[in-house]
Amino acid sequence: MAKKQAAKKESNTQDFSKYIRWFWMTFSFGILSVILIFLLASWGALGEMPDHTLLENPRTNLASEVISSDNKTLSKFYFEDNRTPIGFDELPKNLVDALVATEDIRFYEHSGIDARGFLRAIFAKLTLRDKGGASTITQQLARQLFVGIASKNTIERLTQKVKEWVIATRLERQYTKEEIIAMYFNIYDFGNNADGIRSAARIYFGKEPKDLDLKESAMLVGMFKNSSLYNPRPHRNPVGTKNRRNVVLAQMAKYEYITETVKDSLQKTELNLNYSPESHREGLATYFRANLAEFMKDWINDNPKPDGEKYNLYNDGLKIYTTIDYRMQKYAEEAVAQHMPKLQAEFDNQNTPKRNPTAPFLELDQKEIKSLMNVGMRRSERWRHMKNDLGKSEKEIIASFDKPVQMEIFAWKDGKYTEIDTVMKPMDSMRYYKSFLRPAMMSMDPQTGHVKAWVGGMNYKHFKYDMVKQGKRQVGSTFKPFVYATAIDQLQISPCDSLPRTPITIEANKFGNPEPWTTRNTGGNYKGYQTLKAALANSTNTITARLMNEIGPQPVVEMAKKLGVEQEILPVPAIALGTPDISVYEMVAAYSTFANKGVYNKPVLVTRIEDKNGTVLYQFKPESRDVLSEEVAYVTVNLMEGVVQSGSGARLRDNWRKNQGFTKEMLTGYPWELTNPIAGKTGTTQNNSDGWFMGMVPNLVTGVWVGCEDRAAHFRDTKYGQGASTALPIWALYMKACYEDKSLNVSKAEFEKPSDLSINTDCSKASNNDVSGDDNVDEDFGIDF
Known part of the structure; x- marks a missing residue:
């Protein structure tokens, strides 16, 4: 019996030992299996694993950052990952x-x-x-x-x-x-x-x-x-x-x-x-960013990585340092947003169907309007998309413009931008958008060429065409300083010299002009003499024409080219009144030359570009040239100071009282009470289609344009359509905000006078006869044959 119990005990012990062995074997196998799994994973047997290099530099898409001159993020370029x-x-x-x-x-x-x-x-x-x-x-x-x-x-x-x-x-x-x-x-x-x-x-x-x-x-x-x-x-x-x-x-x-x-x-x-x-269509400086994208596209094509691969603007995390000042850009956009809805309200009031059956167009019959709309249809993004991307026939595309579709449209409501969900025919929406007045504005430091603010329109989502650089419009009287500067340079004339207001005819074939060209003054005032300073201040056409008769159009064209105007200008006498189409971008650069003592600086948008590690890939090199002597530049500026002292820009001053008949909306933010030295020039083109104001202080030059997409859409009345009413208020609101921000240090000083100035600029001794009729402000209306 004892032997059986001992055998049973020994058997139980063996069984227990067997379980223990199985347990440890299983446990060990489990541990080894886990270790093996981890080893296999680390070796990549369970799928690709990041190596040491990839761990140090994980592959992530990095947006390229656009940085303002005051070190704030303006925006980013990205596809998927911002x-x-x-x-x-x-x-x-x-x-x-x-x-x-x-x-x-x-x-x-x-x-x-x-x-x-x-x-x-x-x-x-x-x-x-x-x-x-x-x-x-x-x-x-x-x-x-x-x-x-x-x-x-x-x-x-x-x-x-x-x-x-x-x-x-x-x-x-x-x-x-x-x-x-x-x-x-x-x-x-x-x-x-x-x-x-x-x-x-x-x-x-x-x-x-x-x-x-x-x-x-x-x-x-x-x-x-x-x-x-x-x-x-x-x-x-x-x-x-x-x-x-x-x-x-x-x-x-x-x-x-x-x-x-x-x-x-x-x-x-x-x-x-x-x-x-944060998107490409929203935020600050949208039009500038669109132009910057084109700049970067060209730079990337010309500057590959060391391995020959091209940089990716949307994934490589570039840092793009720009000249735009975040604060000034904000003030510029706020000025536009403050003035434009009020100006538009007056425009809409004058173009109701009852007052203008062809609204928003004037001077056009139905046949001409249909032709204009057909041209617009073929230039539209909808046409391009349906033809190139969808392969639709011309007949199908034309038919689609008369089919109502769901859309979001731009609108001003209670003085602010809004979007309205509606159903509208694409053709009707085209006509709707042609009724909007559009602004453009650029501000630049004349000493450095750095562009400080850029507003190419009032809403990039709905109006993508940039009117700062892409758009070129007739410049009107803002071209006259080019004529005056050329005359001062060639003839050494003084702002205090006087010329008769009487009409002048430039004979046929003189300067290559095929027909005689006679000018008129808008107010019909041809009496007496007028100083050159008063003539520019009041935009007297006949006196500008007399200067053109003395110097000829070719030197003026050459002057404009030196001042940075890129497109061709026909050398005919009529350019004296501002017939050329020029962009805001070019006009600001040209006026900056006067403020910069005769030295032209090409506008600068980007100061440097860095990669994601901070390595400098691009550093800008200034492009400048001498155009005018310091004396001629100063005298031209002195002439333009008269525009603000007593001419069409005088409403910038706190003592301007000639605002009878203007609605409160037309004088947004008035009185502006800018008392410091300012040089400038207003411009209004034929039929009030384009309104301009170019304004300068010693360290900031700003140009503003306002007009519709088509020249046939415009104000009837010069009181509303002139540059002093459409463009100048935007300039005033912007400058007022800049001056209130003391951190910007926008100058209130006088323009520096050359030490060796030989041309007289003190017109205080001019006789009353010399300045007769200065109370009447003339604005030219472009071509006037």
Whole structure:
């Protein structure tokens, strides 16, 4: 019996030992299998793994950043990822604390994998008390950088998790904890084109990350759970986003980053978004950015990378430093937005169907209007798209313009821009848009050539054609200073010299003119004599024509070319009254030459370009040339000062009282009370189609144009259509804002007089007879044969 018990005991011991051996064998096999799986993953057997080089430089699309001269981000160029990375030192402490408290409280203790968190998550799943995953911040970063979206297939999902763990440990060895946090914030897509924390802070709150307050930081960290679900925009999920933000605040209080009192207080607050979308069609300086894109396209074609590959404007994270001043650009756009709706209201009032059956066109019959609209149809983006992209026939395209479609149209409402959803025929929408007055404005430092503000229209989304550089319109009397400067240069005449107002006829064949050319003065005043200073101030056509008769058109054309006018100008006497079509861009550069003592500077848009690592790829080289002597330039400026002292620009002064008959809307922001020295020139072209004002102070030259797309759409009355009414108020509002901003240092000083000035500019001793009739302000209307 004893032997049987001993044998049984020995058998049980052997069985137990066998189980022990199987346990350890299984355990060891499991451990070895796990190690093998991790080794296989690290060797790339489970799929491609990032090597050392890729870990150092993860492949992420980086938006190219456009930076203003005062070091603010104007915009970004990007296709899919609007991402601009920042360093850990640019993240506020409350943002980092919110992330750690919510996503990975033991972040600073583990090496990429949180074992405690992992075991807790496994236990929670086994007990059906799932409280979420246990992925560390580093694992989440690894997933976003290299692994991608989790597969629905269980095996593939487990493989992805293994790769994620391996990469997380490698990231921990490669980077500091601070660098990992910065990368995590930079890589995340916060929705609404907010890729990375910098874009998110700017788009949702209109500020840089370092300026985020506690509740703003908590909202953005809350979005890490699911930015599509927790989208704070009003028509998306602001309530859910607020609740998620409050969870983050609760986590911060739980781990004592904030007090319970602070948590309770902030949880009661609203999100207080300052939603500022960043797209190519919205934001500041849209027209400038479109021109900049063309500049960059040419630069990229001419400047490949060292390996021969071309830079990618939308993915390579270039930094483009521009001359645009963020503050001045803002003031320029605000000036346009303040004046244009009021001007448009008056224009619409004069072009009701009852008052003008052919609105918005004047002087055209129905046949001419139909021809004009057909030309516009063939030039439209709709025509190009249907013909080139869709391969439609001409008959089909024409028919489509008469079929009503759903569209968003531009409108001014209560003095502000808005969009209206409507159903309209494309042909009708074309006519609708032709009824809008359009502005253009450029501001430039004459000493450096740096362009400080650029407004090519009032809304880039709906009016894409840039009227600063692309558009060229008849310049009217703003061309007259070119004639005066040429005459001063050739004849050494003085602003105080007088000429008769009487009509003058330039004979046929003189200067190659095929027919006799006789000028007239708008006010019909031909009596007495007038000083050159008063003649330019009052835009007296006959005196300008007399100067042209003395010097001839060819020298004036050559002067315009030296001043930067690029297109061909026919050398005929009529150019004296401003018949050439010239862009705002060229006119501002030309006038800047006068302010810069006769030295022309080509306008500068970009000062330098850097790659994502800060290596300088481009540094601008100024292009300048001597055009006029300092004396001639100063005398020309002195002449133009008379325009603001007593001529068509006098309404800039606080003592201007000739505003009877003008509506309040036509004098936006008046009185402007600009008392400092200003030189300038107004311009109004034939039938009031174009209104101009060119204004200068010693360190800033600004040009403004206002007109419709077609010259046949215009004001009937010169009182409303002249440059002094359409363009000058925009200049005044802009300069007033610039002067109120003391940080800009826009000059209020006098223009510097040359030490060796030999031409008399003091006209105070001119006799009354010499300035007879100066009370009448004339504006030329372009060609006047």
